[in-house]
Amino acid sequence: MIRTLMLLCIVTALSLASDHLIAPIPNHLDVDPHKAELGKKLFFDTRLSVDNSIACVSCHHLTEGGDDNLPVSFGVHGHKGTRNAPTVYNAVFDFRQFWDGRAKDLQEQARGPIENPVEMAHHFDRLIPLLQTTDYAPRFQAIYPDGITPTNIANALAEYEKTLITPNAPFDRYLRGDKEAISPQAKVGYTLFKTKGCILCHQGMNIGGSMYNKFGIFVESNLTDMGRFAVTHKERDRFFFKVPSLRNIDKTAPYFHDGHETSLRKAVLTMSEYQLGRKMTQADVDAILAFLHTLDGQLPEGIMPQ
Ligand code: HEC
Ligand code: HEC
The missing domain is CATH 1.10.760.10 (Cytochrome c-like domain)
Structure with a gap:
């Protein structure tokens, strides 16, 4: 109960000030x-x-x-x-x-x-x-x-x-000011992503990849992989994993560190229940999926060797 209240307060505060939590990735990185x-x-x-x-x-x-x-x-x-x-x-x-x-x-x-x-x-x-x-x-x-x-x-x-980056996703264009770059449903999805609290963990340029967190905060998960605990041996790190990036997420099934989930829809439902302690309606999940699809960027040119 207290956890839920605390989370709700954080989520409300964050959703008011969360627009800067995700940034577009650069179109190019300098390399040798x-x-x-x-x-x-x-x-x-x-x-x-x-x-x-x-x-x-x-x-x-x-x-x-x-x-x-x-x-x-x-x-x-x-x-x-x-x-x-x-x-x-x-x-x-x-x-x-x-x-x-x-x-x-x-x-x-x-x-x-x-x-x-x-x-x-x-x-x-x-x-x-x-x-x-x-x-x-x-x-x-x-x-x-x-x-x-x-x-x-x-x-x-x-x-x-450093050359393996996928810039210019519709959502990056949206963040840079092209308000038509994503569909109305995806915009609803982005708002839900903030107000439901996904953005508490999936944030930064990669919409993930910027912190560790526990898999299974509201629901005990029976994992065999201890995650960061195996590296640090600190109790507080048990079942903590790097929050993964959500860029190109519809191309990288199956999901989670052990790849046990093949459906992106079900992965989102699991997140909602395990990480946020709430069930989501079909319409909410549809909107979040529409948002996630806007995270597909452009693959680099000339990927395969000559
Ligand atoms: C047999 C399959 C396999 C091969 C070969 C392989 N990888 Fe991986 N790679 C993985 C797996 C599995 C992980 C995740 C392991 C973990 O987190 O403990 C990983 C993780 C990574 C990551 C970290 C990504 C992240 O988000 O944390 C990078 C970068 C990477 N590999 C690059 C490489 C490079 C460079 C090579 C060649 C030198 C390579 N991999 C060879 C399977 C492979
Ligand atoms: C409290 C932190 C936290 C919150 C909140 C959270 N996530 Fe996650 N998310 C994680 C972690 C940690 C993982 C990796 C879990 C694992 O594989 O062990 C993950 C994994 C995922 C994956 C699978 C990615 C992959 O490459 O396998 C998806 C998709 C995802 N989250 C979407 C969401 C959505 C959508 C929401 C909101 C409904 C959300 N997450 C809320 C921490 C969080």
């Missing part, structure tokens, strides 16, 4: 073109995996939502992971990387999958000598004085990922 090109080559290269079977792009499909549309991902030798692959699109705008935020930025993140035993299962001390025998050697040398190192591989990948 040589590093980004090298990073792109690495992103598509299966040689980064121990048996040459898997590249970053195998789990982060760039012609679609930047994820793999599976509940959890499969790495080398068919090894099954435990978490849903988030999109790489707009990841650069997130305040931390991974569902539990264990990497502080893209560069720190990029080292993870290469040595993760259920993903690419390689080891830098074997991978680097292999890459030295390829045309990567002169390419790295031309950019990085110390040549091919784990740090430089991650640096190039991270630079490339």
Whole structure:
């Protein structure tokens, strides 16, 4: 009861002052073109995996939502992971990387999958000598004085990922002043997104990706994944996950850290019940879905390598 009252007060205060909580993403980020090109080559290269079977792009499909549309991902030798692959699109705008935020930025993140035993299962001390025998050697040398190192591989990948942004979504155009860019129903949805309290957590440039929060505030969820608790071992972090971005959300099913929900409609209903302690009418959900559809941005040009 007290929780509900507190939430209602916060939500009312916020909805009065929440217009600035979501910002459009920039149309372009400055990148070092040589590093980004090298990073792109690495992103598509299966040689980064121990048996040459898997590249970053195998789990982060760039012609679609930047994820793999599976509940959890499969790495080398068919090894099954435990978490849903988030999109790489707009990841650069997130305040931390991974569902539990264990990497502080893209560069720190990029080292993870290469040595993760259920993903690419390689080891830098074997991978680097292999890459030295390829045309990567002169390419790295031309950019990085110390040549091919784990740090430089991650640096190039991270630079490339800065190009993986999806600007100019109808909602971004709306925020920039084009009031006709989204439908009347989507406008109702945006208002509900604020007044119901979704924006308490899904805010910032990515409409998410700016904080952690608990999955299951009003309804106990029986999760096996402890989320941030596994990183910090602090009781208050149990079942806390990075609030995911809602950009391009209609392209990145299935949903949640374990990918258990295939329907976006049901994911919204779950959020309403678990995070806000309220049921939603069909019309409210329809409007929120119409709003969420306005978050699809433009994919970068020339996604696939030449
Ligand atoms: C086998 C599938 C697989 C491969 C290969 C893979 N990823 Fe991922 N990626 C995932 C999964 C699953 C997660 C979420 C893991 C977690 O949160 O614990 C993830 C998370 C990420 C994130 C964090 C996004 C966010 O919102 O937190 C980025 C960025 C990323 N991967 C980039 C890469 C890059 C770069 C490579 C290649 C070096 C790569 N991935 C290879 C499956 C994969
Ligand atoms: C108290 C914080 C909080 C509130 C309020 C909240 N969410 Fe979430 N949302 C989260 C967290 C945390 C997750 C990730 C949960 C997980 O996978 O464990 C999430 C996940 C989602 C997802 C799935 C995203 C994906 O990539 O898997 C959708 C869709 C979503 N929220 C929409 C909404 C909508 C719509 C509302 C309002 C009705 C809302 N959320 C309210 C914190 C919140």
